[in-house]
Amino acid sequence: MLDDLDRRLLEILIKDSRTSLKELAQQVGLSSPSVAERLRRLEDRGVIRAFTVEIDPQALGYTLQAIVRIRPLPGKLHIVQKLIEEIPEFGECDKVTGDDCFVARLFVRSIGDLDKLLDRIADKAETSTAIIKAQPIRRRPPPLSATAISNP
Amino acid sequence: MLDDLDRRLLEILIKDSRTSLKELAQQVGLSSPSVAERLRRLEDRGVIRAFTVEIDPQALGYTLQAIVRIRPLPGKLHIVQKLIEEIPEFGECDKVTGDDCFVARLFVRSIGDLDKLLDRIADKAETSTAIIKAQPIRRRPPPLSATAISNP
DNA sequence: AGTCTTGCCTAATTAAATAAGGTGAAGACG
DNA sequence: CGTCTTCACCTTATTTAATTAGGCAAGACT
Structure with a gap:
């Protein structure tokens, strides 16, 4: 489904979706056009639903x-x-x-x-x-790789 | 707190945080350096908590x-x-x-x-x-402008 | 009245994204 | 068993966007 590179790209983008292709590319060891292509496909497949900003209520x-x-x-x-x-x-x-x-x-x-x-x-x-008195966990995406439970 | 231009910028970024400064600028009628500065300040003030991607579980x-x-x-x-x-x-x-x-x-x-x-x-x-059987409302930010309730 | 701040502008520079074209490995198929 | 296609990647060139620097005008402050 997702390979390791996809997961690493997603992890980075979740933290900061403005990370440049160049930066993404060197973090995962690809060229920027390759990264661009992967992102496009992640969007097409619907894995990335949107690029957005998180607003503080x-x-x-x-x-x-x-x-x-x-x-x-x-x-x-x-x-x-x-x-x-x-x-x-x-x-x-x-x-x-x-x-x-x-x-x-x-x-x-x-x-x-x-x-x-x-x-x-x-x-x-x-x-x-x-x-709500406190938010021990603020909205976060599901795990991208196998976990203790989903892949025991 | 937020002026009308800030709100319009946020509305656009919520839909697509990759919108270029140039595009933002012409949508609200400013120059791109001005938009860049406003975004920087929205981040500093903590209104924009993060630029991120929404993942489809x-x-x-x-x-x-x-x-x-x-x-x-x-x-x-x-x-x-x-x-x-x-x-x-x-x-x-x-x-x-x-x-x-x-x-x-x-x-x-x-x-x-x-x-x-x-x-x-x-x-x-x-x-x-x-x-969860269905999600009538998926995660969305609070209203940016006054509403029927908060400003009656 | 003078000066400081603020928010904006334009123009120049730097940096990033995209488009075009090529290479090599893996699997499909005659 | 070789050849063909596809796929994912590469590099380089081009286009587009972001950033920096410097200036201007309006309102606040002394």
């Missing part, structure tokens, strides 16, 4: 994050999903097995805003909210 | 994701946290208020791997696992 005034578990009332599932998608403060939402149909992440500037946002869903779903 | 064989709620047994909190951090399949972990001390995202290649991973925590914490 705190720096934007979003000092509070919460995990919200959402159980739409009977018949309200689709309306609830649409509603969530349209609220930009939801920074992530997963539809999961179990009673809590959705698990979502909410970015807010204050507890007041949290309350206001949850009110907008309150008549269509039950919610349980947990305020 | 599926393309790497991680076809399954789960949300795991973790309640460490008495006295095991730190050990559990350390354990989680060291398992690369955890792609995210938040420490939250409430009974479920941690809420984490797990990337796995199979149900079997999920089971093996949870076993490694089983003697130190209680866990509740929800398999």
Whole structure:
């Protein structure tokens, strides 16, 4: 699937996607056109979904994050999903097995805003909210090479 | 905090962080050195945390994701946290208020791997696992400008 | 009023990305 | 068993972008 060079290129790009082809090339021992070609293929294959910037919510005034578990009332599932998608403060939402149909992440500037946002869903779903106190692991990609578990 | 030009630059970079300074410059009506300077300052201020690539877990064989709620047994909190951090399949972990001390995202290649991973925590914490069936909202940054809620 | 700072500009320089064309090894096939 | 094709890579030349240096104007500060 991925060879060792691909993995090394990805590791570097995850840390800094602005790394030049030249720099990438010498780190892995290829020429820059070869690196360019590999990257193009990683994108084509969908391994690299996007080149992007990571924004710090705190720096934007979003000092509070919460995990919200959402159980739409009977018949309200689709309306609830649409509603969530349209609220930009939801920074992530997963539809999961179990009673809590959705698990979502909410970015807010204050507890007041949290309350206001949850009110907008309150008549269509039950919610349980947990305020995030710390982030032991911030978003990171899955392992690129075999791990203790996936390849024992 | 951020002016309108900063926001427009960020919006473009979020979509594609490889956008050239020249391109950015003409999109917002500045010269490229000016854009370069603004980006530098956005980084210095910590608004832009990093330039990175988004990896597709599926393309790497991680076809399954789960949300795991973790309640460490008495006295095991730190050990559990350390354990989680060291398992690369955890792609995210938040420490939250409430009974479920941690809420984490797990990337796995199979149900079997999920089971093996949870076993490694089983003697130190209680866990509740929800398999992700769909992702109505994939990771996205908080809103850059005022919203209905945060500025009513 | 004078001067400092800030944010921007243009022009020149340096550096990087891309395009074109060639080489050699591995596997496919007559 | 040899030849042909494909593939991944290389180097070099060209194009394009980033950076540096220096200057200008507006608003803040003394």
